[in-house]
Amino acid sequence: MxxxxxxxxxxxxxxxxxxxxxxxxxxxxxxxxxxxxxxxxxxxxxxxxxxxxxxxxxxxxxxxxxxxxxxxxKGDLGESVYSSEPVLSIILDRIGPTFSVMLISMIFTLVIAIPIAIFVVWKRQTVLDPLFISASLLGASIPEFWFAMLLVLGLGVSIPIFPVAGYIPIAEGFLLWLHHLILPAFVLATVEIGLISRMLRDGMLEAVNQDYTKTARAKGIKESVVLMKHVFANALIPTTTVIGVTIAGLLGGTVIIETIFTIPGIGQLLIDSIHRRDYPVIQGVVLFIAVIYVVINLLVDLLYGLLDPRIRYD
Incomplete structure (x- = not known):
């Protein structure tokens, strides 16, 4: 290892x-x-x-x-033409808002997608299964910017429940921080919920009629235990790959979402730098996003060995 x-x-x-x-x-x-x-x-x-x-x-x-x-x-990404600040410092200052949106979005995704997929597999011979397929395809197909504008108009303007712009650091209050992140995080999570739940559902359906699950049922083990202990555990390996790609993809999705919701993160920094033609910052941000992708892929590969003891790296 x-x-x-x-x-x-x-x-x-x-x-x-x-x-x-x-x-x-x-x-x-x-x-x-x-x-x-x-x-x-x-x-x-x-x-x-x-x-x-x-x-x-x-x-x-x-x-x-x-x-x-x-x-x-050497850790030197140059200096911003616009502000004369070190590019690395500018990026580090913007990490907090971006990672906050990604964290809440990922929590939304996992908390919603995993239970839905398990429940659909449990009720796989009912009308819920085709309804789930349609809903997951719809969720994965919705353009993020369009869905964001709908939520802004619906829950930010018509019914002003959530703020539609700005960012509050968590140091100024957890509830204020969370309140400002719910809408942008949910928009990012919508596409990923459809993708991850569909992948997990397909993996569980593939494992649900394997010999080891039939043996477990023959021993008198409850169906719910079979689904969680045997089917879900074995379907988690391919789903982990999708989750890893999703986490990295959220970083790219923040470019649009941060611009719409005026969140001062990495995404808005990239857009602002393009408008200003601040080439050192553009290079630094794109390279930073690429590093995150590579690191997450590495972590996912290493996680396989923990999820499945049969996997050994020689």
Whole structure:
């Protein structure tokens, strides 16, 4: 297990190198001079030249890339053109709101999706099963921005139950913090609830008629115990993969949700940086999101061995 973990950690290096190349090329190979785009049409040639030297844009593209990658491995993501603050500090300041939305959204997802899937499998020969399939497909197909606007109009404007904008740090009060996060978190959770519950339901249906479940029933074990102890446990392995991808996907989903609900997190930082053409911050945020994806995939792989003792990494 230790050797496997070390190998997986080492495999992150080439993955992140490829991601770094892609991020760098996307930002630096856009049409136009980045310094001119940042300063605007009325900027003087001297100001453009000065900014090019500041950003290292006067160097060959290969030199720029290796300088950037070298600084990244040192923990230096550069400085914001807009605020002159270190990019890493800006990202760390925005982590709290984003991770708060992700946490509440994931709690919503698991608390709703898992019981629904178990109940549908328990009542698998009733009308609940086709109704569940239709509802899960509908939930997974709803555009997040459209659903967010409906909730804002319904529960924020017409019936003002929840705030529709802003963020309160948890230090200022747990209930205020939670109150501001319920709507955006529920919007993010809606798509994931349909996906995870459908995956768990399919996995449980595959295991429900296996020989070991038939043996358990022949021993007189109650159906509810068979479902929870045998069927649910064995269906959890493929579902864990989906949950891991979901957690990483929530980080990408916050880009839209934070903009709609005016939450000062990583997503809104990315949108604001694109509008300002703050290239160092754009690079830093995209690289940060990629690192989160890679780390979560690693954790999911390691979690398999804990969920299923039969899995061994040689």
């Amino acid at each position: 230790l050797q496997y973990t070390i190998r997986r950690l080492l495999s992150i290096i080439p993955v992140m190198l490829v991601v770094s190349i892609i991020v760098f090329m996307i930002v630096h190979l856009t049409p136009g001079n980045p310094a001119y785009l940042i300063l605007g049409e009325d900027s003087s040639a001297e100001a453009v030249q000065q900014l090019e030297e500041q950003l290292g844009l006067d160097q060959p593209i290969v030199v720029q890339f290796f300088d950037w990658v070298t600084n990244v491995f």
